[in-house]
Amino acid sequence: xxxxxxxxxxxxxxxxxxxxxxxxxxxxxxxxxxxxxxxxxxxxxxxxxxxxxxxxxxxxxxxxxxxxxxxxxxxxxxxxxxxxxxxxxxxxxxxxxxxxxxxxxxxxxxxxxxxxxxxxxxxxxxxxxxxxxxxxxxxxxxxxxxxxxxxxxxxxxxxxxxxxxxxxxxxxxxxxxxxxxxxxxxxxxxxxxxxxxxxxxxxxxxxxxxxxxxxxxxxxxxxxxxxxxxxxxxxxxxxxxxxxxxxxxxxxxxxxxxxxxxxxxxxxxxxxxxxxxxxxxxxxxxxxxxxxxxxxxxxxxxxxxxxxxxxxxxxxxxxxxxxxxxxxxxxxxxxxxxxxxxxxxxxxxxxxxxxxxxxxxxxxxxxxxxxxxxxxxxxxxxxxxxxxxxxxxxxxxxxxxxxxxxxxxxxxxxxxxxxxxxxxxxxxxxxxxxxxxxxxxxxxxxxxxxxxxxxxxxxxxxxxxxx
Amino acid sequence: xxxxxxxxxxxxxxxxxxxxxxxxxxxxxxxxxxxxxxxxxxxxxxxxxxxxxxxxxxxxxxxxxxxxxxxxxxxxxxxxxxxxxxxxxxxxxxxxxxxxxxxxxxxxxxxxxxxxxxxxxxxxxxxxxxxxxxxxxxxxxxxxxxxxxxxxxxxxxxxxxxxxxxxxxxxxxxxxxxxxxxxxxxxxxxxxxxxxxxxxxxxx
Numbered sequence: 001x002x003x004x005x006x007x008x009x010x011x012x013x014x015x016x017x018x019x020x021x022x023x024x025x026x027x028x029x030x031x032x033x034x035x036x037x038x039x040x041x042x043x044x045x046x047x048x049x050x051x052x053x054x055x056x057x058x059x060x061x062x063x064x065x066x067x068x069x070x071x072x073x074x075x076x077x078x079x080x081x082x083x084x085x086x087x088x089x090x091x092x093x094x095x096x097x098x099x100x101x102x103x104x105x106x107x108x109x110x111x112x113x114x115x116x117x118x119x120x121x122x123x124x125x126x127x128x129x130x131x132x133x134x135x136x137x138x139x140x141x142x143x144x145x146x147x148x149x150x151x152x153x154x155x156x157x158x159x160x161x162x163x164x165x166x167x168x169x170x171x172x173x174x175x176x177x178x179x180x181x182x183x184x185x186x187x188x189x190x191x192x193x194x195x196x197x198x199x200x201x202x203x204x205x206x207x208x209x210x211x212x213x214x215x216x217x218x219x220x221x222x223x224x225x226x227x228x229x230x231x232x233x234x235x236x237x238x239x240x241x242x243x244x245x246x247x248x249x250x251x252x253x254x255x256x257x258x259x260x261x262x263x264x265x266x267x268x269x270x271x272x273x274x275x276x277x278x279x280x281x282x283x284x285x286x287x288x289x290x291x292x293x294x295x296x297x298x299x300x301x302x303x304x305x306x307x308x309x310x311x312x313x314x315x316x317x318x319x320x321x322x323x324x325x326x327x328x329x330x331x332x333x334x335x336x337x338x339x340x341x342x343x344x345x346x347x348x349x350x351x352x353x354x355x356x357x358x359x360x361x362x363x364x365x366x367x368x369x370x371x372x373x374x375x376x377x378x379x380x381x382x383x384x385x386x387x388x389x390x391x392x393x394x395x396x397x398x399x400x401x402x403x404x405x406x407x408x409x410x411x412x413x414x415x416x417x418x419x420x421x422x423x424x425x426x427x428x429x430x431x432x433x434x435x436x437x438x439x440x441x442x443x444x445x446x447x448x449x450x451x452x453x454x455x456x457x458x459x460x461x462x463x464x465x466x467x
Numbered sequence: 468x469x470x471x472x473x474x475x476x477x478x479x480x481x482x483x484x485x486x487x488x489x490x491x492x493x494x495x496x497x498x499x500x501x502x503x504x505x506x507x508x509x510x511x512x513x514x515x516x517x518x519x520x521x522x523x524x525x526x527x528x529x530x531x532x533x534x535x536x537x538x539x540x541x542x543x544x545x546x547x548x549x550x551x552x553x554x555x556x557x558x559x560x561x562x563x564x565x566x567x568x569x570x571x572x573x574x575x576x577x578x579x580x581x582x583x584x585x586x587x588x589x590x591x592x593x594x595x596x597x598x599x600x601x602x603x604x605x606x607x608x609x610x611x612x613x614x615x616x617x618x619x620x621x622x623x624x625x626x627x628x629x630x631x632x633x634x635x636x637x638x639x640x641x642x643x644x645x646x647x648x649x650x651x652x653x654x655x656x657x658x659x660x661x662x663x664x665x666x667x668x669x670x671x
Contacts, residue, residue: 016661017654021638027661029668037554039508048648053655065506079506086508120667130553130577144577146555148584148646156651158658162635193545194493198576228550230576251671258671294493314546318492411502411552432497432551439501439520460540 002166004272006235007201009265010141014124016158023160029123030140031058031153032109033096035065035087036413037128041150042090043466055095055158059118062087062100063108064402066414068376068403071101079393080414094154099394105248107379107405110134110347114218117247121236121263124196126153131347131429133224136233137217138240138265141201143231164201164230165275171208178464180357181216182223182349182427182447184208186288188280189227190298197229200275203268204234210283213359214243215353222348223429225334226295235267245292287463289334290431290445292322297431301462326442327421335460337444341424342373342455343436344400344448346410349427350378354448358427359391360461361452367399368458374401377415400455410435468600468612469637470491472540474562482588483566483613484540487530487624494544495551496578502552513556514563518574531564535608541621543601544571546594549578560581570616570630572597583636586645590614590621590630594603600628 002008016025033041038060045052052058075081091098099105099112106112110131113119125135125142128150135142145159153161169188175181202224204217212220217234224232234240241260244250251259286300298321299306305323307330308316322329328337344350344358355375368372375395377383383405384391392402395417409416410428417437418424424436425444431443444460453463476595493584496518504620506600522529530536542561549557558581561569569582582589592600602611610623616637621630632640639645661666 013665014661017657019647019650020644022635023639023647025654027658027665029665036505040510040555050648050652053652053658066659069565082508083506122667125600127619128553128555130551132553139649143647144553146553146558146577146581146584148555152651154650155648157657157662160647160651194550195573195575198547226551228575246655255670259667262666262671294495313539336553358516376538411497413502415506422483429494430497430551432495434501434520435497437503439523443614 002273002275004269005166005203005274006139006233006268006378007166007203007313009126010122011163011451013288014193019160021164025159026124027156027158028126028153029057029119030113030125031152032113032125033058033060034109034129035062035083037147038090038150039083039086039146041154043153043405050155052154054097057157058096059113060087060091060096060098061106061112064407064411066101066406067415068406068408069415072405078425085380092238100171103378106200107382108347108350108407110222111350111378112383114138115247115379117250119243120244126159129324130164130225131222133230133232134218134222134347136215136221136224136231139233139236139263141233142233144225147381165199166203167200167276168205168274169276170277170279171204171282173281174211174281175209175282175285178446178449179285179287181212181219183285183288185220185223186290186295186298186445187285188297189223190288192227192278194226194294194296195228197224197227200229202232202233204464209234210237213353213423214239214350218351219348220433223295226362226429236263251347287447287450289349289450289460290335291326291328293325293431293433294318295429295431295445299336301460304333305330305334307331326393335462337460338458339425339444339454339460340371340422341418342371342451343409343424343428344406344451345376345378345417346428347378348429350376350382352382354427355386355391358448358452359394361449361456361466362398362400363394365398365456367455371455371458373399373455374403376403377405379405409436425451427451471567475567479586479588479640480617481613482541483611484567485538485608486541486543486612487536487539488543488601488604489530490601491549493550494548496554496557497548497551499549499557500554505554506576507557510556510563513560517564519558528614538565539568540565541599541612541614542566543604544569545597546572548574550575553577555581558585558587562587570600570614582595583639583645584647586640588614588616588632588640590632592630596628609627619625632642
């Protein structure tokens with residue numbers, strides 16, 4: 001059993017009661033909601049005749065269903081319009097802050113809460129969205145929940161939870177040029193598998209993690225869930241504090257030192273014990289690309305699609321399914337695979353540094369003929385900052401479309417989607433069958449810089465080879 | 468959906484019904500219910516949409532479309548079932564199609580919790596046991612199976628396998644306390660005490 005870890009400390013601080021049957025009632029410090037997984041929760045609350053326990057600890061935004069070309073109301077899609085107006089009504093009725101379109105604070109829920117300073121070390125964070133693990137980058141215990149649990153948090157500001165085990169993922173050395181946090185997490189998932197994290201929280205630590213920016217840490221923790229771990233986290237440090245200082249909802253100057261002292265005390269102790277520990281070498285990781293239909297089916301850009309016989313027997317059936325679905329041959333090099341659509345954005349890689357990395361590749365180059373390439377900033381704040389730096393113009397000059405903030409094609413609950421069996425280079429997080437809006441659409445996950453390189457070349461390319 | 472049976476309520480000691488096999492590891496919730504069907508403010512219509520894209524691809528050959536499986540209520544799956552998105556729409560779609568229990572090798576964490584919140588037991592057994600169960604269920608789709616949460620068995624009277632459930636989930640299902648809201652709301656005094664002790668709620 002783990003002890004002395006950040007996870008243990010935060011868990012203990014938020015423990016309300018032990019419930020019959022062994023679950024723990026856990027206080028939720030920050031509850032984030034959006035239009036897709038909350039309407040039925042509010043309806044259930046009404047059915048039970050319950051009020052919202054702590055409306056000031058729930059924050060809403062709209063992201064999944066918003067169009068990224070024109071965000072004028074009413075939306076062209078009446079179902080999307082109904083979902084947003086339902087969220088607006090629910091928030092107004094219960095006194096919940098909604099960071100709506102045009103507020104200057106709207107965006108993907110996992111982009112806006114950190115950038116507003118809402119997500120802070122030592123909190124428990126819950127949201128009806130599996131990528132809530134993102135907020136663990138701050139040393140928070142953050143996890144996705146279903147709609148019944150959204151109802152529970154609204155009703156009681158708490159959840160019935162079972163404590164997880166803690167696996168430390170220790171990463172030695174540093175990532176090399178052209179290799180990003182996205183490559184690191186795809187490499188971790190490729191190595192450990194998509195279900196290794198079930199029952200675990202992942203603590204990311206070691207020299208490679210310590211030098212990552214907050215945005216890179218968010219990318220890393222965001223995809224912990226793709227490795228099966230409901231939450232992933234990084235211990236808070238000076239990089240965390242520097243990121244938070246001065247943000248709208250972060251502690252004010254008068255209480256700042258006390259906040260930092262408390263946050264610092266939560267980091268895993270030097271002698272903490274973990275349920276499991278694995279070690280990686282950051283310097284050995286190449287830009288990584290998925291070739292299959294699970295995020296664990298990834299390979300270095302210089303590698304070939306694995307041959308069935310090379311794989312663990314248990315992984316062969318899904319590899320066979322992936323060859324068929326992706327129309328890729330075993331043994332085929334992944335570099336050079338032609339793409340149709342290039343998508344830069346999502347809660348994984350839709351932040352300013354992601355757009356900067358992609359723009360550095362796009363600058364002075366042009367998207368290949370016949371390729372649809374588009375950039376979707378993760379939030380209104382990201383869009384403003386990018387425009388201020390002229391990134392929108394760099395992308396437009398290079399032949400990319402510049403869009404309005406939202407989840408976009410990551411899950412295609414809006415007009416952005418693949419058509420037929422189109423194949424996309426995508427900076428998002430899931431390559432599941434049908435994920436990007438077409439039942440036969442195909443997704444290759446990679447870093448934003450690699451997506452930009454794919455857009456320029458029209459095929460999967462090693463971004464390190466672009467001078 | 469050939470018949471409508473009541474949604475789970477109260478203590479759940481056993482679930483009986485015909486079995487239905489869905490083979491494959493890592494079946495994600497995007498496959499169980501594609502994202503376009505999440506554009507709704509109620510769960511009501513989801514039953515018809517369960518596995519919509521997989522069913523279309525298989526043009527009638529998907530287990531959820533086969534006549535012989537209509538009315539089945541126990542789904543027998545493999546490893547890491549329900550991975551990916553946290554959408555409760557996935558177990559809601561299965562429940563509204565008619566599923567009342569799942570038996571498999573393992574489940575993704577959030578999916579498992581979502582099922583529990585609906586009163587749908589997710590029982591586990593070893594990969595070998597599941598293979599044997601899947602063969603047995605497929606061999607006689609008309610057989611009536613019982614998932615017994617007291618004896619911890621899954622049986623059709625001929626074939627029987629021991630199954631397991633997470634201890635907390637098992638207790639909540641047996642006692643009918645799987646709908647957690649009431650318990651959580653009841654402990655408001657303890658909640659207030661926890662909040663009073665948390666530095667970030669009081670200016671550190």
